[in-house]
Amino acid sequence: MAVAFGAVGFSQAQAQPRAQGLDVWVNPGHSSSGKSYVYAGRAAFRSDGDTFAVHDDEKDGYGVQLFVHATKKNGAGRGCGGAGCSPAPPVFLPPPCSALSGEPCGSGGDGASARGMGPAVKVPRGPEVDVERTGRQRLPSLTGLRFFLALPVLVSHLLVDVAPFADADVHTALYPSQTLAACAVSGFFVLSGFVLAWTHRPGEPVRAFWRRRLWRIVPAHVLGWAGGVAFFALTSVSALPDGVPTDCGPRFGMISLLLLQGWTPGTALDACFNSPSWSISCEMFFYALFPLLVAAARKIPAARLGLCWAALAAAVLTLPLTALTVAAPALGRGVDLGRDSMWLCYFFPPMRLAEFMLGIITARLVAAGRWPRVPRALLLVLPASAVGLAPLCPPPLRYGALGAIPLALVIAHLALADGCETPRPLARPAFVALGEASYALYIIHWPLLLAFRYLLGYERAFTIPTSLALAAACAVLSQLTALIVYRFVERPLNRRFARRPARTAPGPAGAVGGPAPEHAGPAA
Template sequence: MSDELSYRRLPSLTSLRFILACPVIWYHVSYVSGIFDGSLHKSLAIVSPFAAGAVSAFFILSGFVVTWVYRPGDRPASFWRRRWWKIVPNHLLAWTATLVLFAVAAKQMPMPSPPGDGTAAAVTNLFLVQDWVPDYHLYSGFNTPAWSISCEVFFYALFPALILVARKIPAQRLRPVWAVLAGVIVLIPLVSAAIPGPELYDWLPINERSLWFVYIFPPVRLLEFALGIVTARLIQTSTWPRIRRRYLGISLFVLFAALPSLPPQYAMGSAAAPALAVMIARTALADIEGRSRRLPRPALILLGESSYALYITHAPLMMAARYLVGPDPDLAPWVGFAWVLGVIAVAIPLSVVVYRYFELPLMRRWSRSRRTPTPPQPAPAPTPASST
């Protein structure tokens, strides 16, 4: 197995993006929207660790994919240009929709907590710098999902340097590097737990600065992106160990079962990063070895390709739908769940439209230079995959 495999498509990872988006969308629409109240609303917070874990998986997957498609000689400017046209137009579209929504709704937006509709939240959200200030109403304000895009901008800014370092690591040292990264990621919540402050949520005893450090702060989340880079390099160099699926399932089960006994910062997703990296590696290997059957289906691939549009546009749609039912809807539970399913049922096809008719045309037109690219150097001959 060699770098030449990096030019092979991994459709199952594309489909996986949609699957990972589902718990995030469900958590936002069912819980963050405030459509329910009382004990039912509190009980829906149980989805939060799964949504946070999905975000961690997205960061790992991002590092994996950009490493997988990287070719020696690719100029940083070309990489940044492609990433800019991938993330910024959809971000600006969602930001504009949110701005119009707040202009129409003014101060009457019926959300359970102030969504950060002030000038500071709007400006920091626009320029994707909201994650650098430990202020809940900035990093969770305006179009809330954009906080993770703020992290991605930081990751992409550093990627040309990170990939050069990663490619210089000898193949036999990649496993120890992976283990160190995984260990540091798992220990980060303990560091965050030492940060004092009043609790931010009634269902999760974690304060604003602690939440910001463990979940939002870009240099901390960079560790998961780097884990994705090293995971891809392990597969490219045929040094990824064979880990059976049942061990992956057991590790995830033990983690979630242990959450009540761990500091609450462990509910913010990153502790699952090592297991999630294994899941991503297994999914990629299934494509490489021709074993994948369920994920690489055209409909799922299209939904995966549209997942970024879904992620960045569902919040303004959700807030508009929430505004329409009023500040105190007092809905029967079945009506509330029908509202949740209705919002999601609109958000998914809307994301496909945005992807096909907005995101994709702009990327095709502007993301690549019109100059003829230099052909990549031939990759070394494949070597047998290792297993343990």
């Protein structure tokens, strides 16, 4: 691993230490190309020789702390100050001593720059820098990706489950959108494992982790559950708009509130109160096991991570096939599996664990600099092919498994792209803002859709243009509601209860520490 320091615009008055800082970049691999570096954050320091901690004090960052020993003399741009001072380019150099780089302490420790990576800069010796243990950069592209994973779920529920079309053939033609939505949920599981592993802080108490996870998911879940309870209590409907019966009694209400749908055959299929919350039932199972899973993942030698990833990918594709052993009449509506078979391959939490673990190992591969380069064209072709080839695959594979592997490749590519100077469309502020509210959109849209359709009249059907216009209006209403829920419910509670406490860097007095908030899949 290599570390890079670049000074950024010192203020005119050196008496303002808070205006001083260093940009810190890290290279998880061994490439001498500057484009292999990823941005670790802005580091503030108080005096020469201080140990500083890169930290991210944004409201929704993926950063954790990276401790580096350095002085303000490192990097270019010294003396730059005043209004209009532009940041100097980063200076790349290998670390004085790094366990990951394979260089022994004292070898190359004078801070001489790597070939083609900027001028030599003297760096005082300091503690080892382990990017897998302490340093991660923000990943805004993954936040933007969350919106595009939640969107297919919303669209599928709008066009298939709410069913506003008068033409039954149009309704039937839209059934394949369910496969796209299922692949998106699978992508959420992989993304959840990736981000939790990426932001993991070794040594953090397990109870503290679980407490943050609960505060992250429970408030919006309770809000969505309450909306569903209110809808079914006030309307007394016994079926969805497309005719699928529901059985939403008090027993199912408690199962849904406690997020036990995935463990109860049939409950998740009944769309009781808040249908999408079944996936949060799976996430709760993942969170319970995560401390053990990430500890085990960290013990895997870097050279064997690729083999482990391949084994998990094979498990993702083969485990759902066990549902074929359960014989039952097909559910219909584009679902070629029986009730119990569908529960086993899609809703049952242990069956989805391999996707979450795939995300954990993907994060380790990226952090260790061992993720292979995947052509961008392939990143577009593989997810599209997974959806397009779904009708030719065994039915259990159509509900999530096909999307996990292509989306794992996309997630790793976006994580790497966030550290390069390449264009990053998903990192634009608009997409990041939508991504931040993606969990609220995912968890509260179902009761909104049911209420919207009920007000229109369950018995009414509409022409294609009118149906699409109504669906668009309902989608906009759902998104606006999600933004409000995120702004006034999720974010205040997360800041109050779900953030890590600031940690002080080890080393000389005056070290600077910082918080490390994180987000994960639809449920994190």
